[in-house]
Amino acid sequence: MKKETKRVTLRDAIKKELKNSEFKFRFEHEKAIGQIARIVRSARQRAGLTQAGLARRAGTSQVVIARLESGTDHRIPSLDLLQRIAQALHFQLMISFDMAA
Amino acid sequence: MKKETKRVTLRDAIKKELKNSEFKFRFEHEKAIGQIARIVRSARQRAGLTQAGLARRAGTSQVVIARLESGTDHRIPSLDLLQRIAQALHFQLMISFDMAA
DNA sequence: TGACAATATATCCAATTGGATATATTATTT
DNA sequence: AAATAATATATCCAATTGGATATATTGTCA
Secondary structure, three states, X not given: OOOOOOOOOHHHHXXXXXXXXXXXXXXXXXXXXXXXXXXXXXXXXHOOOOHHHHHHHHOOOHHXXXXXXXXXXXXXXXXXXXXXHHHHOOEEEEEEEEEOO | OOOXXXXXXXHHXXXXXXXXXXXXXXXXXXXXXXXXXXXXXXXXHHOOOXXXXXXXXXXXXXXXXXXXXXXXXXXXXXXHHHXXXXXXXXXXXXXXXXXXX
């Protein structure tokens, strides 16, 4: 009988690794950075602002906004910075603990 | 005609001051600290954990949890720490920009 | 009340993050 | 294409925050 080729998708592999706590932490870490990056970029663009424009309103610099929006800088932004950015875009920063997916 | 006594509530005073950007920032700052403190404490208690117990799971110390829950330490916790705490309590940390009230 | 557990407070240092600067890369406009 | 605007990347330092330790305070139970 011919053996079935087992196809292991990336999704499967990640799912397995997520049982590893250290890996899970880093994974959530990166996910958060990516989510924040997207939230800020889309809110800024919808407001029709350049990075420099938003930076000025939020009391920071273009470099900091670029760094945050890039998602490739592996530093997690501070709530302090996020809050200033939210306010500058007339949003309120919300933080909550949700039921885990 | 007798002049009406004008009553200025704390709420009124704050509302007025909120037009001041610097004040508003500090106000939101403190509000966030208080909110986070309450979220963590209530989630921890509902999970039936002591500060030390939660700390162990989140890879930190009792002191850090106490500091965060007290709300009197004026440092804003990092997202990194909040995320570890959320995970330890089987929650997912959510961050969003909401329409300002 | 005394013993023990839980929480809170203070101080100091190490690690992390924002800010500043310089500069590179990419888009847009003329 | 050239000029300009917008975004991205790298490095270094100052400011902020977590961690460690010691200790105080408060709560619980025998």
